[in-house]
Amino acid sequence: MTHETRPFQVDIPEAEISELKRRIKATRWPEKETVGDESQGVRLETIREVARYWLGQYDWRKIESKINSYPNFLTEIDDLDFHFIHVRSKHENALPILVAHGWPGSIIEQMKLIQPLTDPTAHGGSADDAFHVVIPSMPGYGFSGKPSATGWNPERIARAYGELMARLGYTRYVAQGGDWGAIVVNAMGVQEPAGLLGIHTNMPEVIPPEVDAAIWSGNLLPSNLSDEERTACEQVRENKFAYAFLMGTRPQTLTGLVDSPIGLAAFMIDHDWKSHSMIARSFAGVDEGLTPDDVLDNVSLFWFTGTAISAARLYWETTVAGLSFFAVKGVKLPVACSVFPDEMYQAPRSWAEKAYPKLIHYNKLPKGGHFAAWEQPDHMVSEIRTGLRSLR
Template identity: 80%
Template sequence: MTETITKQQSNVKPTDKTAIRPFQVNVPEEEISELKRRINATRWPERETVSDQSQGTQLGTIQELARYWADEYDWRKIESRINSFPHFITEIDGLDFHFLHVRSKHENAMPILIAHGWPGSIIEQMKLIEPLTNPTEYGGNESDAFHVVIPSMPGYGFFGKPTTTGWNPKRIARAYGELMTRLGYTQFVAQGGDWGSIVVNFMGVQESKGLIGIHTNMPEVIPSDVDAAIWSGNPLPSGLSDEEKKVCEQVRENKSAYAFQMGTRPQTLTGLVDSPVGLASFMIDHDWKSHALIARSFAGVKEGLTRDDVLDNITLFWFTNTAISAARLYWENTVAGISFFAVKGVKLPVAVSVFPDEMYEAPKSWTEKAYPNLIHYNKLPKGGHFAAWEQPEFITSELRTAFKSLR
């Protein structure tokens, strides 16, 4: 953790490692000035030789991002927003474990752990906090209330950076389960997208103590033989429906170059911790639909994510110097041999929300087989991979509906 930009407020003795210590963010002004200096000092490449994003982040998009970042963006706004929620640090499995914990004023609220992914952070889910904890002010009823826990991922944001190997999604799942136990929750649910989905799926497989159900907006439903064929480029198994074939095409068309690089050679990405514009260019080149959405936001189109949304998250990565430590999760996953989208074997109750611009649209045929205790399945009219961030109203509604039967 970058100690110069954080502050822990606690009266506990430093040796009490399992104590839960309050925490706030405070980036020194000189760090903000240095960021702007580096942005303005960027050495630019030539323009791409194609008219689309097939060669990656387009020069026009990243130059407009850099201009706005250096001239108009205000980090203090999101810093104030971050600090408006209660944050904490506790040590779990040898690492400083950062999380938000916002309890509802409603006595019978359901505890929920919400897990983010890459290139996300706790910022990705903060739009959900108030609607979930205070539903009567956001179109819901008292019976819809949740106590919300949002942990960072190891090596991300204000979480400690692993110095040894082994922090793969299965280990993170166990640590998240330990966190909920430490907070005193005897029953809770969990939600996730991207890496968060993989982690909460493993929490379901492990049947973390007190976990009674999970929700995912990136369901892992692809049969193992189909998954192997997708990634190897081999012919697909016979007998697939048109909807199932479409899933395979959607996964293949995203290429996932970022995942391959981080999954095999994360330490090589040193340039991401030296150049803020290099970091931004890499982070926004995720799946092509999210990339297109972000590009439109910097072209002046108000849709889903705003320019500030995008830069809030990238700037958090920059100030915490976590580009490499976050990337190593992909390497850990590769070493562990864990598939992104293949069936994991969850037997607990599962709720699934399918967004049209997700990396693939999970068909109900595969979803029902992957999750034999499926309690909710719904296709939404709008939204993509970063659903909680982009379409918080939909996710809020889905969570209220999905877990109603488990209350």
């Protein structure tokens, strides 16, 4: 194993961009859905608009240039290449932060945070709010290596992230995450790698184990739940998680996702129903949260890196390991929680206080959903600054 850190730049060949467009043009379309809403999945009208925009208006080179405007690196950890963006603040007392993405996300999901976190005086903050920012690509995602053997579950990724921060020379740092990123930094909170002061999460893992088991089994919920706790359970159930069950049991069957860009886009858009609806509205011309360019930046990254299957295996690894998405894991370090209204479930304060005995921040936001850093970066920046301030 080498501890060398190598500079990296993105350079997708023009021939691959042309091939992407050829495949979009060659799409074989299904018939229109037989319902008047999104209950059967991504509507034909929406995915046709995705194709039209992808072919006629989208420019991959813009996001490629944006990625390359930041320092990108590769380093080998546990026999696998890890890609990461590393931007140091000009402010002397900046606090290092690892920011972790999830599925169907990537480094693109958190890039809107970089400038406000590293240069707060230019973005409504003070020098005391400054962070050095590290954004890694998960194994099998983006420009990181694709595991060729089993075992890369969230707990192993958490250990690798701890090693990455140590390798960068950070002896005091914090970590933030949403979706899988939340699960990974939660695991870091359990493992307590040297230097980790605390974590910030926008998808808290706070559901009591017995309640979590009842949610997923379909059994009756405990009778002693508060109205807020019962609502949280119902929110988890209403999301269905069809994509997660498929990737968690049969990821290799999703071969079509590396063959059809439109198939990949449709699968990635149909995450949770609130994000799905917001993305559909954005392609219909409604200006909110994510833009069509935001969405296609991320889908295109998955397409060009051929990572649909390698990323999906993380769900299988988690299933095999018997890990829960939302149940309490036993974090003892300080934790800051931000609860967005359109998240897959709104974590109640009552559960957060029990799950995280050192809860240092809990706040419900007025707007935002599952991809909060991507959709509402101003809110997320404020939450990171405020939530982790006491750890400086």
